Amino acid sequence: MLRQLAALTLMNLQTLPQRRGSSSVIVIGIAGVVAVLVSVLAMSLGFHHTLADTGRADRVVILRGGSDVELNSNLTRAEIDTISNAPGLARDASGAAKLSNELVTVANVPKIDTGSDANVTLRGVGIKSPEVRPELQMIEGRMFRPAVRELVVGQGAARQFRGLTTGSVLRLRNADWTITGIFTSGGDIHESELLADVDTVGSAVERNGYSSAVGLLDSPASFAAFHDSLTQDPSLKVDVQREPDYYAAQSKDLAKTINIVGNTVAVIMAIGAMFGALNSMYSAVAARALEIATLRAIGFGALPVLLSVMAESLALALLGGILGATLAWLVFNGHSVATLGGAFAQVVFQLRVTPALLATGIAWACTIGLLGGFFPALRAARLPVATALRAN
């Protein structure tokens, strides 16, 4: 039976070029579904990656208790001092804690694509910030200097918001800030932000105190000791979180929404493509009725006929799936977009078309192909041999 199946499938596939028109309906229909599915899922994956996957397990974010996000939080200088004495923090040669006191504000900066104002984070960072975030590298220009109104721009922000180029001036709250450079930080959330010296930001926005503290632990295992010493201190009321946990909480809702929307649209499109596949395979079977009947007459079984039709549909679907996934990868992999994140500020992220995502797309394609091929295959297998031979 396997030999029969192999012979039939080979014959079907060899005659495909003669049925170029109806075969391409399956290929293009499925390619459309897979391209849309992969692109939309790449969006949610990219967003999640930027927020959740790039933090370090040995880095901690400390907020005022019950504040949820840095923008709402408030810590005094005295509280920062207490935090910097907690056990578990990494320290430099002089014993100073690797802890950056930060002030997070949101500024209106117009987006390039829509032209309307968007909430861009202006983050004031403490002098220990370079040691807390060693991954941060300037790719253009130089770092800001403290005490003068200078700031640096993340490369994501530079791509999405208007006027953020090295050397240009950004007017924020009656003051001109010079952009001295553009930085990268490995694709994480900070690439969506503007960074400046914390006290310079504080004086510009007339705010005493800070939003948060970001610290580097001496090892990821020190988290419990650090966490407990702060949360058990009666003079403090703070929430202590590992950095990845803090940002993952902000990506959850949106990533879920994008996934639901993407899957719904793809399911509806898949149904449409399946009708297309059914149509094409039925007409392929009808066109070859005489041929199939002849094969049955000379001893080919019903099952090999059924399977060979399904194999043809599967092969076409696979081709469509690969085409759609490749198209999505070529057009959208690395494409940069921005949206409003859970912390009420813009998050710039890149669409990520990963191998796993490509595999998902191709799996969808095969499912559509199998479903679209089954009923026509059934008809082919059940074809009454005598009647079919007599027709035409």
Add this chain to the structure above:
Amino acid sequence: MKFLPLVWATLWRRKTRTIFTLLSIVVAFLLYGVLETVDYAFSHPANSVTGADKLITTNKYSITFSLPFADLQQIRGVPGITEVTWITWFGAYYQESKNFVFALPIDTDSYFNLHQGGFIVDPAELEAFRNNRSGAIVNVDLMKKFGWKVGDRVPLHSTIWTQRNGSLDWSFDIVGTFSAKDPAEATQQSSTFLFHYETFDEGRSFGKGDVGWFEERVANPAQAAAIARQVDALFANSPNETKTQPAADFTLAFLKQLGDIGFILRAILGAVFFTLLFLTGHTMMQSVRERIPELAVLKTLGFSGGQVLGLVVGESLLLCVIGASLGLALSFATLPILKQGLQGVDLSPRAIVPGFAVAILLAFVIGLPPALRAMRLNIVDALAGRG
């Protein structure tokens, strides 16, 4: 018109094929209807809250920065402004952070005066709210969601505002309820919880005398833009410069922050229609090819080339219009589901007229190539099977 039965009969010449083609057109127009509605919703915020006579004044630097309460007197003095109210973002939830509550400290008289017509509220309950300093007046949907009753004392957790004792937890007595007058706004208002600005300002440990933003109503909407400029001129070069804009623009700018949703939706629709065009176009071609002898017979009977062209285009038109009607009707049926997902946007079946326009265009693009082939048919060749 008299050829309709003929077109109808040829359409059903191969039932399964027509049904499958029809279903994929239905699917495409279902997506078209849903995505166009969502696109429209994101570019047209709900109407009556954001009526043309409403302005919003925020801190120019960012809405997350407050404005001095003292600005109120100056704004009130701008000619053409009939009412000003002030509101602050409270950032609240009930018990757990997923239970978001749109809680706002307001000034009762100016707020309800400015938004008159926006709410259905019992005057007695409004009076009770006025007289209870720790009172709150809550949207009926929110009451239902958490099982609250009038008379309950409920705790809200603010993620921003600490009380003087350092606590982020505030308690309010629910003294009344309201609901949205315009059903289109019901979802937008569904988690609104209003309480007194005086209580809030006295209770908070920092930021006293600040407000989040001002809302104004102007007597003549035609002057709204000029009045907005006048308001901003009052505070130019002050530490807290303002940005005043029509309430609709404010909401629109906020929705635009989510991203270029229109572009994404159009890209998806582009893929859907390209696929559909290919699929249906192929089916029509195939169907005409099979019928060449029949078409030749029609021509022999005296049908002109133009009439044969009309028959084939008519078939394509019938298929597309039936498919579009079913698809758009289905998308209309999904509106209630969409409404739950999209808060603060106005949903209405806007896609119907452009939807049919697209269907007719599609019918011509798909139907014309095979129709032209049918028109140019040479009777002798076609009857001889050489078409």
